[in-house]
Amino acid sequence: MAMMDLEESKSAPSQPPKNNIAEAIVRLHRRGAGTHLSQLLSKLKAADIATVLNSFPEERTQEVFATITPAIHAAQVVELLNDSHTRFIFRQLPTDQAWSILNNLPMEVRTVILSKLDDATSERLQDALEIRQMPQRPVDNFSYKENTAGSLMETNILALPQTMTSAEAIRTIQEMTDQNSIFYLYVIDEMHRLTGVCSLRRLILANPDKLLMEFTTTRLVKVHVDSPQGNVAKLISRHRLLAVPVVDELGMLVGQITIDNLIDIIQEENTESIMKMAGIGSSKANVLSQSPWQIFATRVPWLITAFVAYLLISAILDGFEHTLAAVVQLAFFFPIVIGMSGNAGSQTGAVVVRGLALGTLHEGHFFKLLFREVGVNVIQGSVYGSALGLASYFFFQNHLLSMTLGIAMTLSIACSAAIAMSLPFFFKKMGADPAVAAGPLALAFIDMVGSVNYLTVAFLMFSP
Numbered sequence: 001m002a003m004m005d006l007e008e009s010k011s012a013p014s015q016p017p018k019n020n021i022a023e024a025i026v027r028l029h030r031r032g033a034g035t036h037l038s039q040l041l042s043k044l045k046a047a048d049i050a051t052v053l054n055s056f057p058e059e060r061t062q063e064v065f066a067t068i069t070p071a072i073h074a075a076q077v078v079e080l081l082n083d084s085h086t087r088f089i090f091r092q093l094p095t096d097q098a099w100s101i102l103n104n105l106p107m108e109v110r111t112v113i114l115s116k117l118d119d120a121t122s123e124r125l126q127d128a129l130e131i132r133q134m135p136q137r138p139v140d141n142f143s144y145k146e147n148t149a150g151s152l153m154e155t156n157i158l159a160l161p162q163t164m165t166s167a168e169a170i171r172t173i174q175e176m177t178d179q180n181s182i183f184y185l186y187v188i189d190e191m192h193r194l195t196g197v198c199s200l201r202r203l204i205l206a207n208p209d210k211l212l213m214e215f216t217t218t219r220l221v222k223v224h225v226d227s228p229q230g231n232v233a234k235l236i237s238r239h240r241l242l243a244v245p246v247v248d249e250l251g252m253l254v255g256q257i258t259i260d261n262l263i264d265i266i267q268e269e270n271t272e273s274i275m276k277m278a279g280i281g282s283s284k285a286n287v288l289s290q291s292p293w294q295i296f297a298t299r300v301p302w303l304i305t306a307f308v309a310y311l312l313i314s315a316i317l318d319g320f321e322h323t324l325a326a327v328v329q330l331a332f333f334f335p336i337v338i339g340m341s342g343n344a345g346s347q348t349g350a351v352v353v354r355g356l357a358l359g360t361l362h363e364g365h366f367f368k369l370l371f372r373e374v375g376v377n378v379i380q381g382s383v384y385g386s387a388l389g390l391a392s393y394f395f396f397q398n399h400l401l402s403m404t405l406g407i408a409m410t411l412s413i414a415c416s417a418a419i420a421m422s423l424p425f426f427f428k429k430m431g432a433d434p435a436v437a438a439g440p441l442a443l444a445f446i447d448m449v450g451s452v453n454y455l456t457v458a459f460l461m462f463s464p
């Protein structure tokens with residue numbers, strides 16, 4: 001036993017007698033050496049500090065106590081102070097510092113301390129605790145326009161002041177009753193403006209004494225309350241987020257939108273785009289519950305443009321009647337050239353509409369994408385044109401016809417790419433849905449331009 005006591009006394013750090021501690025604290029306090037005093041107190045046990053402070057006059061106790069760091073160490077000391085010193089300290093401490101100390105105490109201890117304070121101080125600190133632990137503004141989702149971020153967001157979020165330490169933030173989260181919707185920690189300033197965000201993993205790994213403002217990300221991805229829901233879905237998809245914060249016109253945090261809130265909207269928007277590309281109207285209508293006339297009324301506007309375009313194609317064919325009569329084989333290959341142009345245009349249109357929908361393409365990419373798509377389709381047109389020319393020569397042994405088909409196929413497919421790429425950008429510029437441009441409208445224009453190209457090349461090649 002004696003050996004154990006001896007070893008323990010050797011291994012334990014030597015502590016100065018309490019009267020020496022008190023003398024050192026008084027000396028540093030009188031000299032105004034706040035930094036050295038804070039360093040000394042941080043190395044002492046909470047019980048030793050409390051014993052010394054309880055022997056001081058209240059005013060000196062408060063001045064010395066204000067230098068104790070970090071807040072969690074001050075909280076351990078305040079638990080051991082007598083009631084009169086505790087009341088005096090909290091009456092004099094700034095609200096932020098008092099709140100940080102109380103936030104590092106267990107809930108039951110915090111309640112006991114608040115009950116010992118005078119009414120004015122207790123009310124002031126309780127109000128601060130309520131505001132800071134979960135600072136939210138009353139938000140009525142129905143006050144925002146339908147299909148906007150404000151109407152979709154949830155207000156049960158984790159938002160803490162930027163002056164809080166990592167340890168205080170973790171304690172606050174542990175004491176929360178509803179933790180189901182916590183994806184990120186949002187950091188706000190004294191005006192409730194969003195200043196930072198971080199993941200819970202980063203919060204746990206941070207130094208316990210670090211303030212939230214020192215390690216949270218300030219390059220924020222956020223949305224305005226009036227942003228369309230579709231834009232929010234694109235933003236979350238592009239940045240691969242679990243949630244995105246929502247702010248008002250003053251930059252104040254009002255809520256968040258999680259990926260769970262957007263799953264149905266993303267699915268609905270994708271379905272809507274497919275419906276528009278097919279030219280069959282809205283996805284909200286149930287085809288099983290509609291009458292044939294209702295379905296007709298929904299679909300017919302999309303086909304009128306195509307119908308008119310094909311009437312024009314017929315007129316174009318009539319204008320080249322003599323060319324077709326002179327070389328009957330031209331009519332034999334006409335559907336192949338037009339069909340391949342339409343297929344190539346559909347590929348380009350799908351790529352562009354998808355890029356615009358996801359936000360990976362914008363107006364600044366127009367010319368770069370135009371040259372790329374036209375170049376790709378010139379290569380495709382050359383390959384298919386050469387194959388068609390060889391096939392025609394095999395059947396009709398007419399080299400002029402083979403050259404005509406090769407040139408017409410290359411030209412038509414290249415033009416189809418330019419049309420299919422330009423129309424979605426044009427619709428986007430006009431504020432319309434780019435998906436509409438990839439439906440019957442684009443195919444009608446592609447077929448019209450392809451017909452003109454084919455017959456013009458044939459006329460030039462076979463004209464006397």
